[in-house]
Amino acid sequence: MDREVFQERFGMLGDSDAIRHVIDKIMQVSGTDITVLLEGESGVGKDVTARALHAMSNRKHNDLVIVNCGAIPEGIIESELFGHEKGSFTGAHESRKGYFEKADQGTIFLDEIGDTPKNVQVKLLRVLETGEFFRVGSSKVSTTDVRVIAATNQDLWQMVEEGSFREDLYYRLDTVKIKLPPLRERSEDIIPIFRKFVNEFSSKYDSVFRGFSDEARELLTSYRWPGNIRELRNVAEQLVVLEKSQYVDADTLRKYLKGRQREGIADNLPVISDPARQNFGEEYTPGGSTDQALIYRALMELQNDMSDLKKMLGRLIYTTFSGKEIRALPPAMQRSINPEDLGPQRSGEPSSSHDFSPTARFSEDDSLKMESQLKEEDEFSRFLSQEELPSIEETEKFLIQQALKKFEGNRRKASEVLGISERTLYRKLDQYDLT
Numbered sequence: 001m002d003r004e005v006f007q008e009r010f011g012m013l014g015d016s017d018a019i020r021h022v023i024d025k026i027m028q029v030s031g032t033d034i035t036v037l038l039e040g041e042s043g044v045g046k047d048v049t050a051r052a053l054h055a056m057s058n059r060k061h062n063d064l065v066i067v068n069c070g071a072i073p074e075g076i077i078e079s080e081l082f083g084h085e086k087g088s089f090t091g092a093h094e095s096r097k098g099y100f101e102k103a104d105q106g107t108i109f110l111d112e113i114g115d116t117p118k119n120v121q122v123k124l125l126r127v128l129e130t131g132e133f134f135r136v137g138s139s140k141v142s143t144t145d146v147r148v149i150a151a152t153n154q155d156l157w158q159m160v161e162e163g164s165f166r167e168d169l170y171y172r173l174d175t176v177k178i179k180l181p182p183l184r185e186r187s188e189d190i191i192p193i194f195r196k197f198v199n200e201f202s203s204k205y206d207s208v209f210r211g212f213s214d215e216a217r218e219l220l221t222s223y224r225w226p227g228n229i230r231e232l233r234n235v236a237e238q239l240v241v242l243e244k245s246q247y248v249d250a251d252t253l254r255k256y257l258k259g260r261q262r263e264g265i266a267d268n269l270p271v272i273s274d275p276a277r278q279n280f281g282e283e284y285t286p287g288g289s290t291d292q293a294l295i296y297r298a299l300m301e302l303q304n305d306m307s308d309l310k311k312m313l314g315r316l317i318y319t320t321f322s323g324k325e326i327r328a329l330p331p332a333m334q335r336s337i338n339p340e341d342l343g344p345q346r347s348g349e350p351s352s353s354h355d356f357s358p359t360a361r362f363s364e365d366d367s368l369k370m371e372s373q374l375k376e377e378d379e380f381s382r383f384l385s386q387e388e389l390p391s392i393e394e395t396e397k398f399l400i401q402q403a404l405k406k407f408e409g410n411r412r413k414a415s416e417v418l419g420i421s422e423r424t425l426y427r428k429l430d431q432y433d434l435t
């Protein structure tokens with residue numbers, strides 16, 4: 001297969017030397033069983049690459065199992081990866097296959113591998129080296145035949161130096177490393193890729209995009225694109241929908257870039273000539289088409305991140321309320337609890353707490369709990385019924401605050417409930433200025 005065919009087939013656009021180099025490397029290793037480590041910021045195409053590697057391998061007729069190691073609570077990650085035997089912990093009513101068994105004969109994609117707890121890293125090393133592992137609660141060795149692709153947006157070597165990532169596992173994963181460059185390092189790709197996206201969305205929405213002023217085009221290529229191609233794609237979609245048949249100038253474009261900055265305002269936007277416009281930290285004032293753009297953007301981002309948030313919310317509800325209390329919650333909130341996301345069981349909980357039977361009688365203790373649940377529910381609904389739709393960041397911050405409150409500031413427990421690593425929690429506390 002030549003490069004163009006590959007790009008067409010897997011939707012990996014770009015013509016820069018950097019992306020060509022990456023694609024050549026992907027094609028070199030795709031037919032083999034070799035372990036591949038994908039490095040790159042969020043939105044650069046790690047998922048796309050992993051899927052392409054699998055689809056071009058001899059394993060393509062078997063499963064590609066995708067595991068986001070950063071999204072699984074520490075307490076259940078081992079049983080998620082390696083499975084467990086019946087009775088191995090409270091609530092393990094059935095034995096269950098883990099991801100490594102499900103991926104047998106296929107490929108396992110370990111995304112955000114840097115978030116794996118150290119005790120699990122040892123077990124990963126063993127399965128990578130020998131194909132052997134133990135289900136939780138079993139003393140019998142199991143085997144699996146998987147091709148491993150791992151990805152990270154962190155500097156794994158730095159984590160090795162800090163002691164949070166095992167050196168031996170690092171070397172095992174580092175066999176073939178593919179570094180996916182951020183979009184700003186291949187800025188010649190921005191316009192062509194953008195144009196492709198615009199064409200795609202124009203036909204999807206039956207809309208016409210008129211084009212850019214020179215200044216807007218300049219802004220498009222000099223912007224930092226912290227969200228990389230994912231962000232470029234979102235901006236293209238928004239412009240097609242909201243600036244339909246309009247000629248887009250720099251000011252208009254800036255509305256779609258502004259506010260998408262997560263880490264440091266000044267960092268993400270290029271310096272522009274008009275000094276009056278340089279203050280991008282200005283407060284957003286309601287009114288005008290900015291409103292529409294912001295709401296639309298919030299909805300789009302909400303859609304993208306909804307499932308993660310739903311999982312976080314589900315876990316929080318699940319660990320905060322008893323079975324009866326959960327039954328009393330609004331159906332929409334109950335639906336956010338998906339057993340698949342939760343893993344086996346809250347440790348130490350008798351399984352009777354999962355009795356959702358409506359006839360169960362309330363004790364005094366129950367009504368006290370119910371009262372506090374109602375208070376918390378109130379907080380949730382107050383939060384959700386604010387005049388403006390809360391942003392993903394605000395929602396995330398809110399959930400983090402609730403989790404910390406519930407566990408009286410215990411960060412380990414809070415991060416477990418939220419389904420993020422402690423490391424991520426610390427980063428977010430810092431980001432949101434929470435103590």
Ligand SMILES: Nc1ncnc2c1ncn2[C@@H]1O[C@H](COP(=O)(O)OP(=O)(O)O)[C@@H](O)[C@H]1O
Pocket residue numbers: 011012013014040041042043044045046047048049193229230233
């Ligand atoms: N080279 C590329 N050309 C076109 N679209 C891309 C490219 N790389 C990534 N994308 C798109 O960008 C989005 C994010 O890609 P993804 O693989 O999920 O990134 P990551 O896993 O690194 O966060 C997806 O919609 C994907 O289809």
Ligand SMILES: [Mg+2]
Pocket residue numbers: 043046047111
């Ligand atoms: Mg990804």
